[in-house]
Amino acid sequence: MRLEPEPNRWAFPPADTADENGLVGIGADLAPGTLLAAYRTGLFPMTLGDTNKLGWWSPDPRGVLPLDELRVTRSLRRSVQRYRVTVDVAFADVIDACRTIDRPHGWITPDIREAYVRLHRLGWAHSVEAWTQDGELVGGLYGVSIGGLFAGESMFHIDRDASKVALVSLVARLAHGNVPRLLDVQWATGHLQTLGVVEISRNEYLSRLERALEQPFPPWRC
Structure with a gap:
């Protein structure tokens, strides 16, 4: 709700x-x-x-992941079978794991952490979690969903491919119904580009955003 x-x-x-x-x-x-x-x-x-x-x-260019261009390698397909995926089960744990990753430009301050946890409680921010068969949280991502927009904020992994498995699950949910939803990743890093992320101009992003916001919220728990 x-x-x-x-x-x-x-x-x-x-x-x-x-x-x-x-x-x-x-x-x-x-x-x-x-x-x-x-x-x-x-x-x-x-x-x-x-x-x-x-x-x-509002960077220009902007990084987005076209839902039909996610690159799923053979090894990633095997990893999909190795982990159990859930949604919105451990939002705070996911954002905390993203905070603790050693990044050169960490941006998840305590205030930002609390703001997104609050947004999650209101039903606007979501997480996708990847677990081992023993119940250990080893990867995940979180972001904000408004209409057909999912604004990805951060992801983490402890085990190989765990964050990618969460991304595969996210894309499957967003692609449901074949409507023009938008998966925004802000900046297209080299790592994200290996997964299919591309750069588009700010004007193109704003045009796609306008269309995406008119779309229905995806069936998050499908």
């Missing part, structure tokens, strides 16, 4: 006013209504470097 939060009280600049780094503005807050308004206009939050200042971003 989804609960609509208090309306956003901030006025975001248009996404196409971003600077050369993709930064649109600084400030606002991480209230559920603020986050949903940002995603609906093509923005997402991330802190500025080592500061606690909150930035709102």
Whole structure:
């Protein structure tokens, strides 16, 4: 069940006013209504470097994963059979695992962690988890889902291919019904490009976003 939060009280600049780094503005807050308004206009939050200042971003180009272009190798198909996949069973554990990964530009601050847990409780943020047969959480991802948009935020793995298995499951859910849903990954890293992620212009992203937001929410637990 989804609960609509208090309306956003901030006025975001248009996404196409971003600077050369993709930064649109600084400030606002991480209230559920603020986050949903940002995603609906093509923005997402991330802190500025080592500061606690909150930035709102719209990179150009933007990384997206076309649902029919996910690259599933033979070894990944075998891994799909090795793990048990669930959805929304361990959201807080997934985001905590993503936080603890040693990344050069970690952005999941305690405030951001709490904001997305709150959004999850309202039914707007979701996780996909990969477990061993012994019940150990070894991979997963989380993000925000609005209409036909899934804005992927982060993923982690402890065992080989575990996060990829979660991604395979996510794509299957988003592809249900053959409607133009959008899987946003923000920036197209080299690793993500090996999975089929491509770069599109900001204008193209905003056009696809507009269409995706008109689509129905996918059957998350199919």
